[in-house]
Amino acid sequence: MKFTVDRAVLLKALAHVQSVVERRNTIPILANVLLEARDGGLRLTATDMEIAVVEEVPGVTVTRTGRTTAPAATLFELVRKLPEAAKIELDHPGGDSQLTLRAGRFDAKLAVLPVEDFPSMTEGKLPHRFALPAGQLRELIDRTRFAISTEETRYYLNGIYFHATEAGGAKVLRAVATDGHRLARVEEPLPDGASEMPGVIIPRKTVNELRKLAEEVQDEIAIALSDTKIRFTLGPVQLTSKLIDGTFPEYERVIPRGNDKILKVTKKAFAEAVGRVAGISSERSRPVKLSVDRNHLLLSAASAELGQAQEELDGDVVSYEHAPIEIGFQARYLNDITDQIADTVEFRFSDGSAPTIVTDSAKPEALYVLMPMRV
The missing domain is CATH 3.10.150.10 (DNA Polymerase III, subunit A, domain 2)
Structure with a gap:
């Protein structure tokens, strides 16, 4: 096998396939990438036996067809560190010989493993x-x-x-x-x-x-x-x-059906307030309490070691017309959900201990359910 390829082309393809390779595994061949130089060009394959990524690489000049395997992480790192405009030649005469990588005055030899040992995951019917x-x-x-x-x-x-x-x-x-x-x-x-x-x-x-x-x-x-x-x-x-x-x-x-207390709050104001209030505690599971009243929202958090923090939201960023309610959620979970929402967050509550529905007012096809924490 022998072919020549631009460094940028090979690097992009190697980045795609080598990321599925597990750095630590007990089967040596799974640390390798399969290189197949054919009349139509180059094909790269990597697998961890659960996932396989195969890429057809364009712009490759093949002078001798053939197949071999090479250490995926090492090959990727060598190619990554070469000059951007480099032309790379990969040469494997066959058998147990090493794979030679040349680029300008750089020359490296990589150990190979038998192609016959490389597993195939891409076979089977997919109806x-x-x-x-x-x-x-x-x-x-x-x-x-x-x-x-x-x-x-x-x-x-x-x-x-x-x-x-x-x-x-x-x-x-x-x-x-x-x-x-x-x-x-x-x-x-x-x-x-x-x-x-x-x-x-x-x-x-x-x-x-x-x-x-x-x-x-x-x-x-x-x-x-x-x-x-x-x-x-x-x-x-x-x-x-x-x-x-x-x-x-x-x-x-687990999706509640009777949640009729609706809070609407501007995503940006809410997410920033959660971040500030949650900053009082270093504990990832520390809850942020939401105390909701008519068109008013108080967010608060407390830490026995560090103190307490609170922030009020009302006016044009909060809309709520129901009975007061207090409920707590883990700050990280609130942030994970509000990150998916563009402009207005809509909470649908039942009571302070029941699951809450969260939606994006602009995207009703997305729905989230959040379990409360004791506060």
Whole structure:
């Protein structure tokens, strides 16, 4: 195998594929990237056995076809540190010989591992196929992934649940995530071809890798899936992932139906006040208390060691016409939700101990549920 490629082209492709490689693993081949020089150009593949990223690399001059593997992190770092305008030549004569990297007067030799040991994750039938605009996929991810659970014992919550359903008489593609303390539910119009898709739980690591790749895409993203695997095609990049083998809970049960006390508050004023008041405590779980009265909101927090803080909001930034209520929430959870809201936050309360619904007045397709804390 021998080919020549611009440093910028190779670096971009290596950045995409090597990020799925686990730095610590017990299987040496999983630390490597598979390089395949073919008549049509170069293909790079990396996997951790749960996710595989494959990229077709343009602008490569192949002088000898072939395949080999090389340490992904080392190759990426070498390429990253080369001059921006460098032309890179990679040469592997075959067999057990080392992979030679040349760029100008720089020369490096990398150990390789047998291609036969490199696992394949991209095989198998994926019968359900549809396409989703990149912007819609980014919205579904951004508005839900903060609520993904990190508790490994409840592994079925360690991802985003995507499924087809109906809302208000319309068919939608819905994304849901919850960690038991908060829930995020967001939906987009159901794309053609998705109506028969099974409900699937996409793992947290896959969600994060997909979101990074989707940042560079403006067109539609092709999606193919089965009960156990999903594949996203983003231009020259394919991301294939196993799905979480578990049953997502019946989340509709935890969405309260009778919350009739409505508080509307300007997002910017509210988020800044939460940040200032919560600054009195270094404890991540310290609650911020909301004391709500007619068109008035008092936010307060206290720490036994550091003191207390409060801030009042009223006038043109607060709207509330119901009986007074006091309720507490973890500051970080409040911030995570308000980060998803553009202008006006709408809280729907029942009482001080019941789950609260939070919505964005401008985007009713997004709904959040937040469990209160004792204050």
